[in-house]
Amino acid sequence: xxxxxxxINQKNAHYGLKSGKILTLDNVGVNFKNFNALSTIQMExxxxxxxxxTGASGAGKTTLLRVLSGQLQPTKGRVQLLRPNAHMxxxxxxxxxxxxxSCEMNxxxxxxxxxxxxxxxxxxxxxxxxxxxxIRNRLNLKIKDANGGLKQKIAILxxxxxxxxxxFLDEPTSSLDQENALKIFELLNFLNVKKGxxxxxxxxxxxxxxxxxxxxxxxxxxxxxxxGHACFI
Amino acid sequence: xxxxxxxxxxxxxxxxxxxxFILVLLAQxxxxxxxxxxxxxxxxxxxxxxxxxxxxxxxxxxxxxxxLEEVKQIxxxxxxxxxxxxxxxxxxxxxxxxxxxxxxxYVGFKIIFALKTxxxxxxxxxxxxxxxxDKKNLILGDIKDNISDRKASEDFLFRKSHFVYPFILLSVxxxxxxxxxxxxxxxxxxxxLVEQYQRRRQVLLKxxxxxVGSWLVFFxxxxxxxxxxxxxxxxxxxxxxxxxxxxxxxxxxxxS
Numbered sequence: 296x297x298x299x300x301x302x303i304n305q306k307n308a309h310y311g312l313k314s315g316k317i318l319t320l321d322n323v324g325v326n327f328k329n330f331n332a333l334s335t336i337q338m339e340x341x342x343x344x345x346x347x348x349t350g351a352s353g354a355g356k357t358t359l360l361r362v363l364s365g366q367l368q369p370t371k372g373r374v375q376l377l378r379p380n381a382h383m384x385x386x387x388x389x390x391x392x393x394x395x396x397s398c399e400m401n402x403x404x405x406x407x408x409x410x411x412x413x414x415x416x417x418x419x420x421x422x423x424x425x426x427x428x429x430i431r432n433r434l435n436l437k438i439k440d441a442n443g444g445l446k447q448k449i450a451i452l453x454x455x456x457x458x459x460x461x462x463f464l465d466e467p468t469s470s471l472d473q474e475n476a477l478k479i480f481e482l483l484n485f486l487n488v489k490k491g492x493x494x495x496x497x498x499x500x501x502x503x504x505x506x507x508x509x510x511x512x513x514x515x516x517x518x519x520x521x522x523g524h525a526c527f528i
Numbered sequence: 529x530x531x532x533x534x535x536x537x538x539x540x541x542x543x544x545x546x547x548x549f550i551l552v553l554l555a556q557x558x559x560x561x562x563x564x565x566x567x568x569x570x571x572x573x574x575x576x577x578x579x580x581x582x583x584x585x586x587x588x589x590x591x592x593x594x595x596l597e598e599v600k601q602i603x604x605x606x607x608x609x610x611x612x613x614x615x616x617x618x619x620x621x622x623x624x625x626x627x628x629x630x631x632x633x634y635v636g637f638k639i640i641f642a643l644k645t646x647x648x649x650x651x652x653x654x655x656x657x658x659x660x661x662d663k664k665n666l667i668l669g670d671i672k673d674n675i676s677d678r679k680a681s682e683d684f685l686f687r688k689s690h691f692v693y694p695f696i697l698l699s700v701x702x703x704x705x706x707x708x709x710x711x712x713x714x715x716x717x718x719x720x721l722v723e724q725y726q727r728r729r730q731v732l733l734k735x736x737x738x739x740v741g742s743w744l745v746f747f748x749x750x751x752x753x754x755x756x757x758x759x760x761x762x763x764x765x766x767x768x769x770x771x772x773x774x775x776x777x778x779x780x781x782x783x784s
Contacts, residue, residue, distance in 0.1 A: 382727055391724075393717065404718070407726035457725040 315342040316377050317461060317493055318363060323372035325358050325517075332358040333517045335372070340461075342378070343491040345484070345509030349501055355517040356497040357388060357465055363495060364463045384459035386467050390450040392438045398449045399434040405456035417456065424452050427482055428475075443470030451479060455486065461493040468503065480507050538714070542707045545700070546743075550750060552700045553761050559693045573600060574650060575640040577617070577669035579610060580661050582633045589660050590637065598645045598653050605636035617669050634667075647671075697761075701768065708772055712736075743769055 318340040325333040333355045340346055340363070348356050361367035362374060364383050392401050402421050411417045425431040428448050438446060447470050454462055462483070468476035484507075486492040498504055504511060513521035580586055593599050639657075641650055650671050657668065719732035747762065 384725060391721065393721070404721045405725040407728070409727055453725055 316340065317342040317344075317381060318377065319375045320362070321373040321375065323362060323369040323374060325355075325362060325367065326370045331517055333362065333369070336362075336519050338512060338519060338522075340493065340495065342460075343487060343493055345487055345494045345507070346496070347504045347507065347509055347511040348495065348497040348514060349499065349504055349511060350514035351499060354499075354514040356499070356514055358517070359514065360385070360463045360465050360495065360497050364461075378460065381460040382457065383461045383463065384454035384457045386447075386450050386454045386462070386464040388465040388469075390446050392446060392450060392453075394439040395437065397435050397437050398430070398441060398445065401438060401449055402434070402453050402456055405453045407457065410458050421452070421456055424455060424482065428452065428478060444472075444475060447471060448475075448479070455482070459492065461495065464494070464496045466498055467496065468498070468500075473503065473506075476503055477506065484508075538707070538711060542711045545704045545707050548700055549704045549765070550747070552697055553765055554750065556693055556697075556761060559696065563692055573640045573643065574645065574671055574673045575638055576650075576654060576671045577605070578637045578639055578657055579617075579634045579667040579669075580636075581665035582635050584635075584661050584665050586635045586637075589657070592660060593639060593653070593657070596653060596656075598642055598649045599639060600642040601640040603638040603640065605638060610634050610636040617667060620670070641671075705768075705772060712772075740770065 316339050320336050320338050323333060323336045324331070336359065348359055350356050358367065362369050364385050365374070365376070366385070393404075399421075403417075406414065406417045408414075411420075421434075422431060425434060430445060430448050430452075433441070433445055436445070438449070441449070447467060451464065451467055454464075468479055471479065483492065483494050483496075487494055494509070496504075496507075496509075509524075511521075511523055512519055580589070590602055593602060639653070641653070654668060654671065658666065715735060716732050719735060722728055722731045744766070747766065
């Protein structure tokens with residue numbers, strides 16, 4: 296557990312921030328009726344940054360992700376998207392796949408003819424990613440027949456195939472073993488280095504996060520209590 | 529289109545129901561006219577039967593009778609009905625006939641009077657038939673006034689017939705609503721994902737607007753060709769479609 300004595304000043308929450316901000320949160324708070332889900336969060340996310348949000352269940356990770364991605368309006372404070380045209384993709388905890396569709400059809404939901412020259416280009420990229428995650432021969436499987444790990448990989452690939460500027464992942468590897476989780480991270484890391492993809496990854500699994508590289512913020516009871524580098528957890 | 533391809537049964541059923549919905553809306557007058565004419569034929573119009581030898585020029589007789597204002601309709605009877613009526617008429621007349629008479633080659637008609645034809649006029653029509661056909665080749669039944677003969681059960685049916693169309697309409701609308709809500713949920717889910725993973729906005733709204741637009745255009749085209757339509761039906765249906773299209777946007781989302 297984090298030692299409360301190590302709780303840092305919120306102003307230091309941008310520790311390790313790369314140059315160029317893409318998102319800023321200014322004293323953001325979220326209340327659900329009488330429940331205070333987030334309190335006075337102040338943070339920044341840099342363009343091309345890998346950020347991990349950790350915390351126990353109910354700490355406010357999902358709420359923070361929803362606020363960051365614009366899915367949820369904060370009750371107080373201000374969220375500023377500094378690149379208004381930035382495309383943000385979410386990998387939801389409940390994955391939000393269409394059960395009756397095949398894996399491939401679910402991935403096709405990300406096909407946008409305004410960002411791909413043609414369908415072939417999309418399919419090429421889809422196959423390339425599927426190869427990396429070793430799921431190419433399972434693309435014809437219907438989601439309802441797929442196991443949890445495959446579903447998670449499909450949900451992540453669908454988000455990546457939309458060629459986002461920022462990707463938010465909510466417990467994306469909860470059904471995956473360490474090896475597969477690492478593969479996911481390597482793919483994200485590759486896209487981060489090659490294309491400047493900003494990654495915001497929420498997870499309660501600190502052991503897993505420790506093996507990755509990136510900035511980390513830790514939430515407890517809706518409060519940001521720690522910011523630092525993942526490897527220093 | 530993708531939703532229909534992926535759910536062919538649901539999609540095609542929905543398209544079929546849309547067509548049925550429009551047909552039922554259009555068919556109100558047809559259904560009501562059909563029911564009323566059926567019941568009216570049975571219960572409201574006076575009539576009498578005519579049997580004549582096939583040696584008579586019965587086609588000419590029918591043509592002349594059809595020209596009369598007092599005659600609404602002439603139905604040709606089949607052989608079984610003729611035999612039944614002959615027996616009935618003869619028994620009513622208390623006439624003892626030998627079987628060869630029954631085997632005569634008759635043609636039979638049911639002469640139905642127009643509504644509000646006076647008894648005197650009805651009698652005159654009957655006498656007119658007697659003048660057109662040789663009396664020995666002709667058997668006429670009594671004039672039946674069904675208004676007075678109408679049975680209570682037929683009265684009941686007549687009253688109930690007014691509920692037949694609303695019942696059909698309600699059934700079709702209910703089925704359509706069930707399928708529409710189901711299709712809309714699927715559409716809403718897909719639209720939500722398209723918005724999330726493609727650079728598009730208000731996908732569901734646009735899809736539904738195109739849907740509503742297509743419906744309206746189709747309605748206008750179809751109804752412009754049909755002069756006798758119930759405009760209240762159309763306004764009601766258009767409102768229903770609009771409310772169902774627009775209502776429950778939030779509820780259908782994954783976010784709910």
